[in-house]
Ligand code: HDD
């Protein structure tokens with residue numbers, strides 16, 4: 064493999080790592096403040112235990128998110144210096160505002176973590192809310208920068224230089240709203256189901272079930288609402304991609320021929336050499352409808368585009384199928400949860416808890432898959448139709464070493480964090496038993 | 497607006513060197529504490545630094561973001577030619593950052609603490625060394641700008657410019673500065689006998705700082721480094737350094753008397769003077785390569801960008817600075833416990 068490939072792998076690996084911590088950092092504070100509020104209202108010790116446990120989780124994930132994010136802000140430049148040289152000023156605005164949002168978050172976190180018994184109760188609780196809001200704000204801001212890479216706006220290219228830069232127009236590019244909406248929902252769905260699943264598993268093991276049921280309720284509520292909205296927002300994204308990046312849409316659907324009334328493929332094995340998809344299920348006209356809201360609309364196929372502008376089709380297609388499949392599952396599970404609120408008997412059934420325990424990791428798998436769709440689907444462009452990835456990479460050879468360094472360090476970190484969380488849960492199980 | 501942006505650039509640099517530095521220094525002080533004092537140092541640091549711990553490091557992010565938005569051409573050189581040491585800095589930041597949080601938030605306190613402590617202390621030492629080496633490299637006159645990467649060897653372009661006697665000295669200088677800041681900060685958080693320990697440490701690190709600083713200049717002078725020569729010929733830089741030397745006297749008096757707030761202000765002032773002296777020498781040509789000098793402002797972003805950035809910084813600053821100040825006050829970082 065070449066230097067470029069290692070740069071891409073390193074970027075993908077570190078971003079894929081960061082996004083998990085970022086999602087949890089955005090969403091966990093909300094769980095924490097809800098539980099905290101319940102403590103303030105009822106003074107039941109379970110809520111205090113839960114709040115304190117979640118607070119430790121927030122602190123640990125925040126720091127892991129922060130250090131991996133710090134690494135990323137260097138990495139964007141270290142791996143893609145040409146990209147940053149030209150694009151930096153254009154997408155600088157979301158990043159500088161993001162910096163401000165982080166700051167607010169870090170300050171609020173300082174108050175929250177150290178404020179127990181020292182600050183007035185309401186003020187203390189509000190600092191918790193600020194952590195959550197600024198976390199979500201920073202998520203939306205970075206995603207806007209990413210959306211700009213998909214839908215470049217706010218500048219002109221003359222002789223390879225970016226001129227007439229308008230940072231505000233760059234920020235409000237065509238993709239920012241759909242992407243930011245979808246990502247924010249994804250963070251809530253993924254974290255909600257992940258946390259709920261962990262507590263469901265503890266309930267199955269009959270460890271401190273009262274506490275875990277409270278925890279489950281809070282987490283799944285956020286997750287379920289988001290999971291129901293997710294496919295709707297995903298549909299908006301798909302319609303958006305159809306107009307703005309037709310190649311990406313064709314790759315997502317592994318759609319080679321341009322057709323009117325194009326069918327939707329479910330499953331299927333992509334053969335990139337022969338340019339066909341075998342073993343698929345076809346739903347006639349459905350793709351045209353999903354992409355353009357019209358069963359007869361024309362959908363461009365991959366064969367319309369020059370060979371050197373095609374992304375890797377198979378990966379994008381499989382990743383998209385995976386995301387949508389999981390999205391459907393999570394939506395159904397969310398409905399089951401809402402029905403279960405009416406039918407209390409379900410909560411005594413082990414199958415109910417097994418369901419949520421098993422679904423636990425799926426949200427995050429969908430998040431990773433979704434990002435693979437977005438990012439790999441944009442290839443070979445780093446800035447769609449403006450700059451190629453290979454022209455942006457650093458001239459420094461030997462990236463293979465830094466790639467492996469990150470892999471080793473981050474894997475070690477992931478293992479440690481998982482182990483720490485396990486210890487937190489054990490401690491929690493012993494707290495009010 | 498350019499001035500607003502420049503102001504925030506150096507303001508973040510200053511605060512990162514100061515607050516981030518005190519934070520790195522905390523680990524260094526711990527590393528050089530006797531076994532008995534380590535636990536105490538650890539707890540004191542947690543008390544005083546904990547609440548603003550996260551915020552300290554965001555100054556670095558703000559600095560980087562400003563550089564890449566406003567001064568892309570300048571940033572481009574840093575980020576290509578300092579790839580290796582900066583990667584090591586990141587590694588250090590990651591390791592000590594997570595070790596710090598793990599050791600205070602692990603639900604079970606057991607033997608793994610030994611590892612967290614070890615990683616925290618070692619990370620705290622190597623990170624500022626590499627950071628100082630990176631700063632040193634920029635002005636060392638050793639960076640080779642080229643477009644023909646295969647002609648000149650990998651090590652000549654990407655290793656030797658940052659790995660040499662001069663940069664090692666600048667690395668040690670920054671580490672000593674960090675340790676000095678942390679021990680000075682800790683004086684205000686303790687009382688009685690313990691306070692004496694930190695006063696003594698603070699004195700030791702001040703002396704090391706002066707010695708290493710002298711070594712940097714002497715070495716640079718005898719190897720005819722452009723930066724050092726210009727430094728020694730620049731009246732304002734010399735005045736700044738002289739002033740910082742003079743200020744050592746009240747600082748030492750304050751340390752002896754153990755006035756904590758005054759020691760903090762004086763220590764901050766020292767940092768300000770050192771940065772001013774260094775930056776002023778060559779401003780705006782803040783990178784010196786083997787053959788030329790690179791102007792920070794030359795490749796600056798167009799006005800439209802600078803304007804938006806300036807406005808964002810002003811608004812951000814207006815929200816953040818009072819919040820940060822309030823945070824520091826609430827937890828005694830500013831206005832520490834009175835003499836007891
Ligand atoms: C919990 C996670 C999750 C779930 C259940 C879904 N998605 Fe998603 N999707 C993401 C998480 C995600 C993501 C990781 O957040 C992405 C990557 C970039 C982005 O903004 O969101 C994404 C991107 C993304 C894109 C590409 C946008 C672009 O490239 O600009 C499309 C078209 C969809 N999604 C569509 C869907 C549909 C139709 C779903 C139906 C169920 C769906 N997603 C469920």
Ligand code: HEM
Nearest residue numbers: 084085088089124125128129132133135136165198202205
């Ligand atoms: C879609 C992708 C991303 C999302 C949703 C996201 C979101 C977040 C969030 C919510 C945090 C706060 C961490 C926490 O609360 O635990 C965070 C941290 C951070 N992120 Fe990301 N991020 C993304 C990608 C990036 C990228 C590409 C960069 C680099 C340019 C970056 C830079 C940072 C930095 C520097 C921090 C640390 C800030 C701090 O100290 O609080 N992030 N990110």
Ligand code: HEM
Nearest residue numbers: 071074075078079082205208209434435438439444445452
């Ligand atoms: C956190 C969620 C994200 C994930 C999981 C992710 C994933 C990926 C992947 C898989 C690639 C490699 C694509 C390939 O080369 O085939 C990539 C590339 C890249 N991503 Fe993302 N991405 C995320 C968010 C972002 C954001 C928010 C930004 C910028 C603001 C960003 C900037 C880049 C850049 C500059 C590249 C390298 C150039 C390229 O391959 O096009 N990414 N990312």
